[in-house]
Structures are given as C-alpha cells and as structure tokens.
Amino acid sequence: MANTHRSHPGISQELLAVLRCTACRGLVEEHSKGLACSHCGLVFPEVNGVVRFVSMEYYAGSFGFQWKLYARTQLDNEQSRRSEQAFRRRTGFGPEDLAGKLVLDVGCGMGRFAEVATRWGARVVGIDLSVAAEVAAANLASSSATVFQADVFQLPFADESFDYIYSIGVLHHTPDCQAAFKMLPPLLKPGGRIAVWLYSGYNHWYSMSDVYRKITRRMSPQLLHKFCYGVVPLYALHKLLRRIPLVGRPASGALAYLVPMAFNPDPKWRILDTFDWYSPWYQSKHTYEEVFRWFESCGLRDLSVIDQPVAVQGRKAFAQESRAEFEQPEVERCVE
Ligand SMILES: [Zn+2]
Incomplete structure (x- = not known):
C-alpha cells in the first residue's frame, strides 16, 4: 500500500x-x-x-x-x-x-x-x-x-x-x-x-503548414491566434464549396491543401487546433x-x-x- x-x-x-x-x-x-x-x-x-x-x-x-x-x-x-x-x-x-x-x-x-x-x-x-x-x-x-x-x-x-x-x-x-x-x-x-x-509521417496532406510555420512560429502568439480566427469563415466556405456538384469537393480539397486547418465542428476546438499546428517552434513527424x-x-x-x-x-x-x-x-x- x-x-x-x-x-x-x-x-x-x-x-x-x-x-x-x-x-x-x-x-x-x-x-x-x-x-x-x-x-x-x-x-x-x-x-x-x-x-x-x-x-x-x-x-x-x-x-x-x-x-x-x-x-x-x-x-x-x-x-x-x-x-x-x-x-x-x-x-x-x-x-x-x-x-x-x-x-x-x-x-x-x-x-x-x-x-x-x-x-x-x-x-x-x-x-x-x-x-x-x-x-x-x-x-x-x-x-x-x-x-x-x-x-x-x-x-x-x-x-x-x-x-x-x-x-x-x-x-x-x-x-x-x-x-x-x-x-x-x-x-x-x-x-x-x-x-x-x-x-x-505518412500523411502529406498538411505539408504546407510546415512551410507556413517557418513564419508563423516567429509571430507573437497573440497575433497568430487572431489569424487563426480565419478558420471560422474558411470552414463556412468549405461547407459551401462541398455543396457544389462535381467541382466543389476538389476545390475544397485544393483549398485545404493550400491552407491546412483543423476541421473540428466545434469552432473553439477548431481555432485551438489550428493554432496548435502553426505555433510550435519544433514539430517533427514520425x-x-x-x-x-x-x-x-x-x-x-x-x-x-x-x-x-x-x-x-x-x-x-x-x-x-x-x-x-x-x-x-x-x-x-x-x-x-
Ligand atoms: Zn542537488
């Protein structure tokens, strides 16, 4: 005991x-x-x-x-x-x-x-x-x-x-x-x-975020956090795009590749998770x-x-x- x-x-x-x-x-x-x-x-x-x-x-x-x-x-x-x-x-x-x-x-x-x-x-x-x-x-x-x-x-x-x-x-x-x-x-x-x-290390879908992070990790957390609020309108845009027949889904996919973000349905978690990707000084994949x-x-x-x-x-x-x-x-x- x-x-x-x-x-x-x-x-x-x-x-x-x-x-x-x-x-x-x-x-x-x-x-x-x-x-x-x-x-x-x-x-x-x-x-x-x-x-x-x-x-x-x-x-x-x-x-x-x-x-x-x-x-x-x-x-x-x-x-x-x-x-x-x-x-x-x-x-x-x-x-x-x-x-x-x-x-x-x-x-x-x-x-x-x-x-x-x-x-x-x-x-x-x-x-x-x-x-x-x-x-x-x-x-x-x-x-x-x-x-x-x-x-x-x-x-x-x-x-x-x-x-x-x-x-x-x-x-x-x-x-x-x-x-x-x-x-x-x-x-x-x-x-x-x-x-x-x-x-x-298997998923290359988010590779652009590694490129952007070279800059975003140098930003003040306060400023970067403000940027991350952008995932609220972006999420709405993705939902809209996906409703368009044929071209909508590929367009949403291309946008997600170019601007990787979290897709959590809860906006607070979405902003938090996106900040969590772009803010760390070190972020290796395995x-x-x-x-x-x-x-x-x-x-x-x-x-x-x-x-x-x-x-x-x-x-x-x-x-x-x-x-x-x-x-x-x-x-x-x-x-x-
Ligand atoms: Zn000691």
Whole structure:
C-alpha cells in the first residue's frame, strides 16, 4: 500500500521518495520556498502552486499561451468524453491498467489526459516545460495528480519510479524527438509500460503548414491566434464549396491543401487546433518503423501499434526475463 500522507501541500511521501535533484541527482526535501536538494542545496521554488524544476519555458512558450487561454476547453465533462476517447486511441491504456498505479504524464499541457487517468484511479505526476503546468495544477487541484514544471531532458525523477508512462502529442515538439523519448524508459519500473503518440509521417496532406510555420512560429502568439480566427469563415466556405456538384469537393480539397486547418465542428476546438499546428517552434513527424526502432533500442518488448497513427506501446523487461535471455544461447532463441 502506497504511503499517500501529504507532508508538503500536494506532494506525497511516495512522490518525495522518487524525486531527484536535476543538478546532482540527490534526494529532494521540503523547503520553505518549495523543494530543495538535500545534497547540493539547489532550491526548486513553488510559484502559483507549482514546483519549478526549470526557470524558463524555452521553446514551449506558445503552449503556455495556448493552455492559459484554453484552460478547460478540452477537459472532459458530463457531455463530452473526447479526451478519454483520444487517450484510449493514442495509448491503448484503460482503467484496468492504470487504477492504483503511479503514472507519469510527459507534457501534460492543461491536464486533459491526466484528468482521465486520475478519474480511472491512477496517481498521476504531470510535467510540462511551459507555464501550462499552472493551468494543469489548477484543473487537477481536487484530484490525485501532482504537476511540476520540468524539462523532459532533465527530469527530476529516480530511475525505475513509475508503473506507467505516457506522452501524447508532445515529444515531436522537442528539438530531438528520439532523444526525448529515450529519457523515459529508464524511469519505468521493471514490467512497467510506456506509450507515446506522435504526429504521423505518412500523411502529406498538411505539408504546407510546415512551410507556413517557418513564419508563423516567429509571430507573437497573440497575433497568430487572431489569424487563426480565419478558420471560422474558411470552414463556412468549405461547407459551401462541398455543396457544389462535381467541382466543389476538389476545390475544397485544393483549398485545404493550400491552407491546412483543423476541421473540428466545434469552432473553439477548431481555432485551438489550428493554432496548435502553426505555433510550435519544433514539430517533427514520425513513422512506425522509426518509433519501433527507438522502443527496441531501449530494450522495450511486447511492442504494439495502437489505434491512432503514430502510437506505440511497449513494456520494460523484468530483471529475470533479461537474465534468462542472457543465459540462453543465441541459437536456441532463434529456433521455433
Ligand atoms: Zn542537488
């Protein structure tokens, strides 16, 4: 049974035991300003309810803007379970997997998927590089989740800490998606599972947005957001075009190719999703072959393709599995 006694507001003893200093890997303890390293004394201040393991948003500033503005738009409620559906399609995890488990959400944004996991009974730790961490902390205040502002390349956790790790639509927004992914498997307990969802490298329908993003990512988020309101009349134009026999649909297709945009029927989601495409500084696309190789190179096994491309799930070996294979001669392993 996990010790869930909270000695520090929002931070359980269980969590303190797995937290590590980002500078020296020393144990972290409570401090009047937040948390501090018990070895080198580095202080990780708590600001607006979130302990900060980084002092800047770096390349993730647009996400801080985005999730402060759309703080609750994508949170599930009585009427909508869209985040829960997306969570299943992009991780393959369900309540039967996550209930009672310690789970790491890498790049939690405003906390839409962490909210699903906590509803399923998981104890979730969310990290985000941007100040969206503040929004997630507020959204998840009444749940069993804890949120930190932290960098995937400098994660403040001990190895073999988590039962499950997921990262949904995040790692492709780092300067090196593969390197970011490889930071995660060491944090899994033996037998633990990891799932990531990344933008698909198979779909070239949106390729023009990569061209435009060279400019749009340099715009202020406020200005770019105003531009994204253009998807409201554009959506109406698409609907109109598609009603024209024969030429209407190809014309709508050509327009969609030239000006890629989200087509969510809900205008608020449509503006948000379009902003989300055009604002990130980094946005790489990936194939299953690539991602499978990353998983394999980390020693993960039981790899599976999850519903929505590109989503892959894998499991970390138990110590005895690795030992048994090591002791078994290679030739025997290949015999069917
Ligand atoms: Zn330290």
